[in-house]
Amino acid sequence: MNQHSRSQAIPFIDVVVQRARLGVRIDAAMSRVLDHCQFINGPEVTELEADLAAFSGAKHVVACASGTDALLMVLMAKGIGRGDAVLCPSFTFCATGEAVALTGATPVFVDVEEGTFNMDVASLTRGIATARQLGLKPRAVIPVDLFGQAADHDAIAAVAEAEGLFVLDDAAQGFGASYKGRRLGTFGLATATSFFPAKPLGCFGDGGAILTDDAALAEILRSIRVHGQGSDKYDNVRLGLTARLDTLQAAILIEKLKIFEDEIAARDRVATRYANGLGNVVTVPRLATGRTSVWAQYTIRLPEGTDRDGFAAALRAQGVPTAIYYPKSLHQQTAYRDFPSADGGLAVSERLSTDVISLPMHAYLDEATQDRIIEAVRGAVST
Ligand SMILES: *Cc1c(COP(=O)(O)O)cnc(C)c1O
Numbered sequence: 001m002n003q004h005s006r007s008q009a010i011p012f013i014d015v016v017v018q019r020a021r022l023g024v025r026i027d028a029a030m031s032r033v034l035d036h037c038q039f040i041n042g043p044e045v046t047e048l049e050a051d052l053a054a055f056s057g058a059k060h061v062v063a064c065a066s067g068t069d070a071l072l073m074v075l076m077a078k079g080i081g082r083g084d085a086v087l088c089p090s091f092t093f094c095a096t097g098e099a100v101a102l103t104g105a106t107p108v109f110v111d112v113e114e115g116t117f118n119m120d121v122a123s124l125t126r127g128i129a130t131a132r133q134l135g136l137k138p139r140a141v142i143p144v145d146l147f148g149q150a151a152d153h154d155a156i157a158a159v160a161e162a163e164g165l166f167v168l169d170d171a172a173q174g175f176g177a178s179y180k181g182r183r184l185g186t187f188g189l190a191t192a193t194s195f196f197p198a199k200p201l202g203c204f205g206d207g208g209a210i211l212t213d214d215a216a217l218a219e220i221l222r223s224i225r226v227h228g229q230g231s232d233k234y235d236n237v238r239l240g241l242t243a244r245l246d247t248l249q250a251a252i253l254i255e256k257l258k259i260f261e262d263e264i265a266a267r268d269r270v271a272t273r274y275a276n277g278l279g280n281v282v283t284v285p286r287l288a289t290g291r292t293s294v295w296a297q298y299t300i301r302l303p304e305g306t307d308r309d310g311f312a313a314a315l316r317a318q319g320v321p322t323a324i325y326y327p328k329s330l331h332q333q334t335a336y337r338d339f340p341s342a343d344g345g346l347a348v349s350e351r352l353s354t355d356v357i358s359l360p361m362h363a364y365l366d367e368a369t370q371d372r373i374i375e376a377v378r379g380a381v382s383t
Contacts (some may be wrong), residue, residue, distance in 0.1 A: 006017050009319040010360055010369055013198050017294040018263075022255055023311035035265040042247030048254050049209070055257060056175075056185030058211035060218035063280050064225055067194025069100035070208040071142070071333040072224035073243060074190045076170050077220040078291025080105045080139055084200060085131035087165070088142040089119045090329040090341065091349040096144055096170050097330045101339070106136055109331045109341040111348050116288050117299065119143045120348065121159055128163050129340030132320060134340055147285065147325070147358075148200060148267075149293035153179045153187040160188070167194065168232040172208075173296035176200055176264050179265035180290040185211035195245075200294040202266070203249040203259050263363035274298055281381045285289070295323055298361040303381065308357060314380035320373050323358045 017365035019026070033042060049061040063071050080086060085268040088096045108131045112125035124141060126321040131138045141160050143151035153169070160167045167188025173175075174184050175193040183190045193199075195207030210221055220238075223229050229238030271293070275284045283301035287293055302308055312322045329349040330336045359373060 009013060010099060010321060010373065012321040012360045013364075014324060014362045015197060015202070015365050017362075018256075021273070022259065025255045026252055029255050030069060031246050032170075032236065033251045039247050042245060042250070044247050045245055048245075048250040048257070051254060051257050052209055052211065054192075056183045056211055058185040058191065059212070059213040059271075060215060062210045062212075062218055062221040062225060063250060064208045064221075065190055065194065065209060065243045065245060067170075067199075067208040067243075068095040068099055069241060069243040069264040070192035070194070070210045071168065071170060073221050073224045073241065074210060074217075075103045075105070075140070076224055076239070076241075077217055078140065078166065078189075079089055082196075083137055085128075085134075085136035086140045086142060087124055087127045087131070087138065087342075089144050089146070089185050089333045089349070091117060091352055092144045092146060092170070092330065092347050093172070094330060094333070094335070095172070096142055096338055097339070100142070105139070106131070107264050107330070107336070107339050108133075108138075109135070109336075109339065109346060109349075111342060111346045112146070112352070114348050114352075115286050116149055116151075116291075117146045117352065118149065119156060121152060121155045123342045124156065124159055124282040125343060126344050128159070128165070128266060130343045133343075135295070138163060138165055140168055140222070141167045142170050143176060144170040144172075145186075145298045146362070147293065148174050148177055149198055149285070149287060150174055150177045150179035150184055150291045150297035151307070152288065157188065157274070172196075172199060175296060175309065176260060177272050177292045186213065189214060190217060196248065198310075200264070200296050201253070201256060203256070204251055205246070206246050207249045209306050211247070223249060225350075252301050253322050258334040261326070264294050266363035267361065268292075270361060270363075270370060271295045271298060273370055274359065274374065276370070278377055281378055297323075297358040299325060299358045300377075301355045302357060306355070306381065308355065312357065315376050318334060318372075318376045318378045324356065325358050326356075327353055
């Protein structure tokens with residue numbers, strides 16, 4: 001490795017290399033849209049929906065404007081609102097709880113598992129009881145496939161079924177991962193995903209999609225996507241949103257989806273090398289049996305007593321960026337702290353917020369750069 005590359009700052013997520021790999025194909029796809037000028041609901045949107053259905057195994061895909069809209073639209077379609085409780089993990093990106101609160105329903109926060117960062121089913125059961133004690137009607141559960149790893153979908157489905165809740169999977173980070181050999185997109189009533197640029201499958205702006213096997217739900221979602229439109233444009237049968245995916249973004253995603261499988265494999269190789277290089281100095285993420293991850297984040301836990309800010313600064317000094325997902329769990333944030341938490345508390349979420357830190361992760365992280373990161377982490381932990 002030469003001096004130049006050693007001193008160069010490493011990007012946390014590299015969208016530039018992928019852009020170079022796909023450049024002409026994406027340029028051509030965008031030109032086609034610029035030629036036909038159907039910027040809203042152009043043919044590429046329908047084509048992408050079909051491609052995503054084929055990729056995931058879901059029967060219906062409704063593309064939309066963001067991952068947050070994807071979550072919100074399903075809750076709206078199911079009539080979730082005031083007096084309803086929706087169970088979701090506290091250790092997640094805010095949009096999971098935000099979509100619930102926007103409907104007027106109450107998010108009830110549930111703890112996560114130490115090993116996988118995903119919803120703890122025992123805490124889910126307690127949370128449902130907590131909701132009932134508060135006079136709320138538990139209607140739905142939103143498991144999150146955090147950092148790219150599938151949640152425990154069978155265990156969550158069993159609780160949901162016993163309690164009469166529907167499952168809305170938040171796969172904004174996990175789309176492309178699988179659970180017991182089945183791709184996300186087919187668990188629960190519906191799956192929401194995001195195409196924000198930093199997600200494993202990202203576009204060049206905002207975007208999202210809902211995947212479901214329920215034809216009637218898909219139809220309602222298509223209506224909500226356009227202001228609750230009925231049989232024609234000026235017949236509005238329900239409240240909706242402006243939640244369409246731009247044709248340009250769909251055209252970009254069609255090209256990106258073609259290399260997604262290959263990129264998932266590359267991310268997995270990076271994760272394996274990190275685990276081998278770091279497993280004896282920090283707590284590296286572990287995959288539960290039967291689950292895969294698309295490694296939206298590679299999140300490690302620092303040994304007890306480590307000064308996390310000092311650790312991040314030591315890495316930064318060597319050109320290695322880090323990020324903290326998430327420094328506060330939702331129940332610890334101003335906008336969410338008045339919502340209830342599952343009985344028994346959220347100790348794991350609280351602990352994780354203090355000791356996690358994420359390392360650069362993308363499909364184009366070369367071995368030399370990765371070794372530099374591993375070396376920097378090992379050095380920073382031991383000082
Ligand atoms: C990114 C993300 C969302 C929201 O997606 P947007 O497209 O940014 O609206 C929802 N849930 C999780 C877990 C996310 O990481």
